[in-house]
Amino acid sequence: MSDELARNVGQQFGRLPATPADREVEGRASRKEVVEFFDERFEIEPAVFEEFTFWEKGKGKIWIFADEVPTPIRIEGLGMTVLRTRQEHWKPTHSAIQRFGHHATKNVIELSGEEAARFAQGEDQPVEWDGDWGYLIAAHELADDRVPVGVGLYLYDELRSTVPKGNQESLTVL
């Protein structure tokens, strides 16, 4: 195997191995682990991701793509970022939660109209929550359904908004 295949090269996308046993690039998450992360943390069923492929570009940044292409591939973008790995607590991206978060049934915190508006602006706030600490899906009610607003980090009775700066918005309190 060439060096380029064994290392994680920052400028290209490498497809995730199916399982940890198939791993050829050191430290790279496997597809199985990524799908299990979403299942265990948010109860997003593995079937949701069945048709997609997963890729790593940059250190630990995981991308989800709707189709297949040869690996490795040296291009600018491949699908959408979903997860940050190679750190103790894996962090789902804002876009992943906007796209797939509605499938979640666990670790979803429902915000009031006012809380949701503050969250969308990127503000941290005290919120009541009896469940796990760590990354949660912050959601609110819109058009008769629960809609994810973004990823929150819950620590010490406080919900921190991780909505990226470029997505933050000052919105109406519903």
Place this chain on the structure above:
Amino acid sequence: MNPLERYAPLVDDREAFFAACERPLPSVVRVNSINATTERAKQALDEEGVGYETVDWNPQLLRLDERGPGTSWPYFHGWLHGQEEVSALPAIALDPQPGEQVWDSCAAPGSKTTQLSAMMDDTGIVVGNDNNLGRLSALRHNAERLGVTNLAVTKQDGRNFSLKPFGFEAFDRAIVDAPCSCEGTIRKNPDTLDQWTLNHVHSVAAIQKGILSRAIQATRPGGTVVYSTCTFAPEENEAVVDHVLDTESCDVVEFDCPLESISGVTEWEDKTYDERVEKTHRIYPHLNDTGGFYCAKLEVTA
């Protein structure tokens, strides 16, 4: 002199044309079907008290009563994307199908690219190319915001684009929404004509011919290529189509244009063009209260 004067002989109603060019454009959003149905997006706007009317020729396009699209909940959720009404046309003409392999040669900032993805139910592959890193970053941001997962982004010169990274030989369809003199965006950018020169029109036309030629070569026989610009200049429109009819394996095909349009012109100044360009469409601002546009649909022949 106002450069638009040169097009007065082509326009049916000179006064209406110039009056429309003076008016600001309505604020229009497209419902992103990857993340929401049109019904839900409308319900969310209703709940927020944002007024709109549905564009009569396309139920996914909404004209907003006042504020820009960036400040509503459905926009925040990636249910809506700001997109000028007429710019929804080339993707509709291209008619991409789920699972296909589609090339968008000049993709950034991505309104049309993400529309292609939505029309394909976010399956198959849209290769979104642009040659400018800053513009690619806008494309990436918009695609993420809209939940697009079938987009592969490349940074190449469209004129000699290589499919090599992708491991397939040809695209099913391609769209060339070419860089142009942008005269048709006068309602959005009133100072767009300040920099206008005939030299620029000619130099950008050479680039357009190069990209459209490559798009035809990179598309399988029987596949479709759509060419569009937001300019009125025949040098950048009919002349470019005339060029590829002469040099590449392709033909012009009719398409049902849902907006009121005028046939492409076969004569301009001292030039004449292949009669088949009459099947292409010119859209003037006063016809549908939109920006100005040009759109041609081509079929790749063996």
